[in-house]
Amino acid sequence: MNFLVLVNGAPKYKYFYAEIAKHLAERGHNIYFAVNAETSAIAEPIADIDNSENTFFFDNYLKENFKFLSKKPIKLEETWGDVFHSDFDRFFCHNYNLRENNDYWTAVLNGLQGFFESVISNNSIDVILYENVSNSFAYMAYKVGMSLGCTYIGLIGSRLPNRYEIQTSITSESDFITSDIDVTDVTVDEENWSNSYLKELFYIQPDYMKDSAINKKIKLSSLFSYKKFLTAQKILKVIKKADSYYNYQVGSSFEQLTSMYKLNWRKMLNENQSNKYYMSMEEVDVLLENSKEAFYIYPTHYHPESSTSVLAPDYTNELNNIINIHNNLPVGRYLYVKDHISARGVQNKQFYEKVSALPGVRLIHFDYNVKKLIKYSRGVITVTSTVGYEAALMNKPVYLLGNVFYENFPNVFKINSFIELREMFYKEPIFYSNQDITKFIVAYYRYTFEGQLLIGKPELWNPGYFSKIVDDIFYRIDQVKKRGLL
Template sequence: MQFDIDSHVYTPVPVRMKVLVLSNGAPNYHNFFNAIARKLISEGVEVGYAVDCPASVAENKIKELGVSYTVFSNYFADHDLDENLLEAYSHHNLNLALFSDFDRSEEYGIWGARSNDFFDRLKSALLSFFEKLVDEGGYTAVLYENVSNAFAHFCWIVCQERGVDYIGFTASRLPGRFGFSSDPYAEHRAIDSTIQKLDKGELDVPEAVWDWSSEYIRNIENTTPDYMAFNKLDNVSIVNRYFRLSKLEKVSRLIRFAGGNHYYSFQRGNPVLYSAGMFLRSLRRRLRLPFIKKYYSAPKQEKFFLYPLHFHPESSTSILAASHVNEYETIKSVAFNLPEGYRLYVKDHISAWGYPDLGFYKKLAALPNVSVLSPLEPTKKLIKQSHGVVTLTSTVGYEALLLKKAVLLFGDVFYQSHPLVTRVGRMSGLFECFRGMLETPSMSDREVNDYNLKFVVAYHQNTVPGRLNLMLAPSEASSLVDEIFPLLWARLVRGQ
């Protein structure tokens, strides 16, 4: 079917749709995706689920949907290593595709000791699992968030090989807009292509979009992306976060999964121990906060570059900047390659402060040329006072560009082609990167303004309207899905 905006009616499309939804332990995401599944089913679309482990089947209420579902951990337990399959996919970086969950496991203590045989079997099982689902199920599209973990990453790899449309719901930095991501490493390409079309006069953009973009840039100092308002990771209260009825109900549902063999539940391990570990992690964070403050410094009247710390683990680092997730080592390299007379201000992350141990802050504060700043310091003011921003993939880098500041970038991100961005190739070339950032700008102030406006317009054109929040309660999630479903349907039809 196709959605008619004026009549609000869906009409049949020529190709039959069959949609696979990925489901795992991401908190509350199932409310959103289950609402989408129900909506698709009501429109005659066949829906199936790929679930990471039995605990997620129960917690995410998969059986209530009445859909077919396949559990990966069960499949993994019975899977024999297929070296021929690994060879067939060897043109993909399969080891890097595992990294996001390895990073999570190190942070949350999920896996413990694992042999090389385990990792080889895991790669083989993931490829085989999704090949079997796609080939036998005849799925035309996969729905999830942007590629953010190994479960999704291997699914995306198989989708590429099988010509299946991977549709990842992803937040944008533009307020009131979100996007559909089909390639985690290529978001910049769509923006670059749109800018080229604008330059050639091949794209007719409504005047209202130009006006909206111009107003957005003017107000960038007072604008916060939607996802920062939704994630609530700045809440350090143990009582508010954990001693709530919904949390207690969740734990009670998972208790029956405490026993048994969790070796093959690679994303969650023992779900009860995992939940306990998350609670202890937050508790340790809360207890650390008073002791961290002694490592913070106040900004001074001096020449500096700004480095915003990232939240870990998340896809922006473990997928898009995997070589630099050890931020201490990255910051140390930057500190020893700064131009003479400059400092590096390392600003803590409001959603992450206190998660690293005290040793991390102590080592940062001990580095020459480095000052650690509180997360409460005003970021936009620091950007404006700085000589540029150094970042892995942070939103701060994007905001710096709109404030006409140079950015030194380590990872892959949608703004990486901006002319004010210097991408780090070799770490040994950092000093020259900084020298280049301090040279006379190759663009005039007017040229930067013109490019920024085109950049935001192009970004706007590659997003759709809606405040994407994947962590809503069931009723709110259903309302959001009702609002954005025509946009998803148009995307599904376009992928046919």
């Protein structure tokens, strides 16, 4: 088989996927690489990729064809947002790469289409390998690949401990997960696992949340840490050696460097200024224990993140979401806005000031146990949050705005607009049996694979680690073929 491995600027991903590629090649498969920009060869050099005739750099293609691509009529049945919102959500949040005109982005869009058509067709690519579809480079690879009969394989951590997902689409994984739910019985071992998992759910944290750098409080000392110094050194090296104009996902490397420091300064200041707007832990405990209020939970998200910018692009503005939910909430009921620990410092003081001013809205600190809130709540209103998944498992109504793997689970109601919430708030809740919920947990368990994606942790890559991942990839490819999903 012919594999096309995608490489972009995500730190340390290149090394991880290079190892997978090496194991695929050892099994006799042909490996090709599509790299978003040659800066990759400077920032994270791997000679076998950077100097290979099987490696194709998009920025070179864009540079060579720019004048033609910028004037070429666009013939693509996509929206601007479907292609570019994931990137612009990052540009807006981090405040860089906002200087290019329409001709530039027309060239990029035409370029992505032509680049992937050429690479995939000329090399008879069977499988595209990357993480989940998380940016425009991956999106266009997926879309062009689908039109040419390729299978997309995206590796991403799961919500279950010590398990990961292999995705094959952008938004239809929920159907994949539940497609066999009524024809395959739950085994005794699976039921025992489910019972144990539900019993511990109150204390379980997904693997991707553990030791995550974005969850940690930014301190003045961390802005000048050795790790930050190495990152700055890497970017300065790129600035010195490369022309980043055609690296469309970054733009000016110098601007990227300065925006990184500005962002961390803002997050540090924002967190310090926002603390006074949260209810105290004790106040929340009293409200819950005395059952004083009927309330729903809205969990905020970290931004930018593909879970919203790709799977729910209409709902990436947190303040807009909260105001619209509040506007449709019956008087006398409350909205508890539970901040996400990863989102600490992302929003500014004015955000918290406005949210806390809304009557019937309470701001809950990111350190408060959200499962305790779920237990006493009337349900969860969410875009794509893991909190919605946990609420469904706890037999609470979930009003879902985006696309996510658990959207077919019991008690999950897909909402197409905020106005639909009005009706939902007046419906009596449905309570499902443990057997019903178990079926769906087990279906998700079966969809995932044992293990963790240890990106950036080469010290944990034991001899059989990548062989197992490759085995899992081929298992998923066989599933896709058998289900006729190509």
